[in-house]
Amino acid sequence: MDGKLDATDRRLLSVLQQQGRISNADLSERVNLSPSACHRRVQRLEEEGFIRDYVALLDARKMGRTTVIYVEIKLSGQADEILDAFEQAVQKVPEVLECHLMAGTADYLLKVVAQDADDFARLHRAKLACLPGVMQIQSSFSLKCVQSTTALPV
Incomplete structure (x- = not known):
C-alpha cells in the first residue's frame, strides 16, 4: 500500500x-x-511520512502575539547565493511563522506575528530589513482572521 x-x-x-x-x-x-x-x-x-509530526498549537492571544502581518520581500537579485543566504537567515527569526518563495511581484511572502504595531516596527527595523539581499519590504496587517486551520483536506 x-x-x-x-x-x-x-x-x-x-x-x-x-x-x-x-x-x-x-x-x-x-x-x-x-x-x-x-x-x-x-x-x-x-x-511513510503522511504523519510528519505531532505538535501543540498555542493560543496566540495568550502568548501575547495578537498581531499578524503578511510581509512581501523583494530581493536585490535571483542568484542562488542571494536566495540561499536569505532563506538561511529568515529561518532564524522566530517571529516568522511561514516563509514562501513566490512567483509574481514579490520574491518571498512571510507570515509574521508581533505583539502590536510598535513591536512589528522594532522587528521590521532590527530583523527583517537586515536580512541578506532585502531590497524592498511591503507589509500588510491582518485585521481579522476569518478562517485558520492546520488540517489538510483528506
Whole structure:
C-alpha cells in the first residue's frame, strides 16, 4: 500500500488532525478498527511520512502575539547565493511563522506575528530589513482572521 491512502487511512488522518492526543483505543473506535490494527496503520502512516509530526498549537492571544502581518520581500537579485543566504537567515527569526518563495511581484511572502504595531516596527527595523539581499519590504496587517486551520483536506 506504499504511498496510497484508502478510506480508513483518510478517516485516521482526519481524526488525528483534529485530535492529535486521542488515545489509540478511542481512535480505533472512531474509525471501526481493532486497537492493534489501528496502531499498525498509524505507525505505517508515520513511517511513510503522511504523519510528519505531532505538535501543540498555542493560543496566540495568550502568548501575547495578537498581531499578524503578511510581509512581501523583494530581493536585490535571483542568484542562488542571494536566495540561499536569505532563506538561511529568515529561518532564524522566530517571529516568522511561514516563509514562501513566490512567483509574481514579490520574491518571498512571510507570515509574521508581533505583539502590536510598535513591536512589528522594532522587528521590521532590527530583523527583517537586515536580512541578506532585502531590497524592498511591503507589509500588510491582518485585521481579522476569518478562517485558520492546520488540517489538510483528506
